[in-house]
Amino acid sequence: MGNLLGSWRVKEPSTVEECDSTWGSDSESDEPAAADDGGISDAASPAAEGDRAAGDPEDASPQLTESPDSVPKMKRSFYAARDLYKYRHSYPNYRKSRQPNEYRNLRFYLNKIPLVPDGIYVEEILTKWRGDYDKLEHNHTYIQWLFPLREQGLNFYAHELTQEEIKEFQSTREAKRRFLAAYSLMLDFYGIKLLDKSGNVARAPNWHQRFQHLNESQHNYLRITRILKSLGELGYEAFKAPLVRLFLEESLCHNTLPNMLHSALEYFVYTIRLPATRRRLLRYARQHYRPAHAFLWGPPPKRRGGVGAGGGGGGAGPGSSGIRAPAPTPEQQRRGEEGTGSIGITMSSYDAGTSLDLATGLGSSTAGVAAADLSYK
Numbered sequence: 001m002g003n004l005l006g007s008w009r010v011k012e013p014s015t016v017e018e019c020d021s022t023w024g025s026d027s028e029s030d031e032p033a034a035a036d037d038g039g040i041s042d043a044a045s046p047a048a049e050g051d052r053a054a055g056d057p058e059d060a061s062p063q064l065t066e067s068p069d070s071v072p073k074m075k076r077s078f079y080a081a082r083d084l085y086k087y088r089h090s091y092p093n094y095r096k097s098r099q100p101n102e103y104r105n106l107r108f109y110l111n112k113i114p115l116v117p118d119g120i121y122v123e124e125i126l127t128k129w130r131g132d133y134d135k136l137e138h139n140h141t142y143i144q145w146l147f148p149l150r151e152q153g154l155n156f157y158a159h160e161l162t163q164e165e166i167k168e169f170q171s172t173r174e175a176k177r178r179f180l181a182a183y184s185l186m187l188d189f190y191g192i193k194l195l196d197k198s199g200n201v202a203r204a205p206n207w208h209q210r211f212q213h214l215n216e217s218q219h220n221y222l223r224i225t226r227i228l229k230s231l232g233e234l235g236y237e238a239f240k241a242p243l244v245r246l247f248l249e250e251s252l253c254h255n256t257l258p259n260m261l262h263s264a265l266e267y268f269v270y271t272i273r274l275p276a277t278r279r280r281l282l283r284y285a286r287q288h289y290r291p292a293h294a295f296l297w298g299p300p301p302k303r304r305g306g307v308g309a310g311g312g313g314g315g316a317g318p319g320s321s322g323i324r325a326p327a328p329t330p331e332q333q334r335r336g337e338e339g340t341g342s343i344g345i346t347m348s349s350y351d352a353g354t355s356l357d358l359a360t361g362l363g364s365s366t367a368g369v370a371a372a373d374l375s376y377k
Contacts, residue, residue, distance in 0.1 A: 010092040012082065019081035020270075022278045023298045076296050077266055084270040087229055091150055104159040105148040106168055109175040115145040116157035122146070126181045133213075136189045143223050146182045147230035161233060170235045179234060186227060190214050192246065199239030201246050211256045221263040228271040241277050244268045248281060252288035265297055 013019045107113045111123045144158035184194045191210025251261040289295045
């Protein structure tokens with residue numbers, strides 16, 4: 001039995017809907033108030049008031065007039081949804097590396113070893129590369145070292161994080177200080193300044209030139225996704241929402257980063273682990289998205305005559321992501337009535353935002369697994 005449990009692997013989701021728990025636990029109104037700012041404070045996002053008062057000609061949300069029939073049918077990327085599902089759930093099928101844990105990421109941040117293959121120490125990057133935008137743009141080996149993850153990047157000399165190294169990193173003041181300095185370095189590269197220790201951000205003085213570059217240099221969107229993931233791994237989950245909110249505002253309201261919009265909605269938002277925070281950001285985006293009927297990221301339409309969040313309802317309407325909780329099958333209902341336990345739970349069933357197994361009473365062993373993961377979806 002021990003070998004069986006030790007080799008047991010969680011069934012991974014096979015659809016976008018199974019990967020996305022954002023709306024499944026929604027207890028808020030689907031229709032935000034007109035003055036709703038998405039639940040993120042003003043300090044957590046936008047451009048300085050002086051920039052707004054100056055009347056930027058670009059400070060207008062793009063107005064698209066195409067009819068629903070004339071707009072190409074779009075759908076969300078399953079690859080993106082699955083990738084971020086795995087990240088938010090701490091890589092459920094992660095297999096521990098057989099190599100000894102050398103804490104190379106931590107030692108790099110303690111300035112004890114250089115990054116490979118360039119042979120550069122972190123202190124040199126932090127002190128000499130700031131403002132050297134050509135170097136930051138064209139060097140492709142440093143980003144995996146500055147923002148490590150529990151997954152392999154393009155630089156195969158960089159080492160993946162482990163849970164043990166993450167704990168050690170978070171308890172090492174010197175490493176955390178340099179990590180925040182690296183975050184500030186990259187924000188400056190993107191035309192953004194870090195305002196405080198809570199992670200609030202705003203436009204930097206050089207924002208206009210840097211935003212223009214960022215809008216055209218789309219490989220940086222992959223870097224930003226990595227940066228957001230790394231923030232969450234190393235103890236700075238709260239820093240994500242202010243940065244994502246700023247990118248949404250610049251893309252949707254000021255039209256300064258229109259090419260970034262899809263990446264912000266498909267990737268950046270979904271690096272955030274708390275469903276309630278994702279909902280607030282997506283509600284904000286939905287208010288300003290044009291054309292409104294093409295918004296793919298929810299919330300799902302209100303159900304008529306449904307049985308609540310866990311039951312089936314009417315069909316998906318225009319502008320909906322189509323996400324809804326699957327109705328229990330007759331077999332699941334029968335097993336629930338009989339009170340039999342099950343080890344056959346899949347993460348997809350509760351990452352779809354439901355308490356399906358709890359609601360249908362599939363037994364105490366299954367319920368315990370599902371309840372254990374409800375804190376982060």
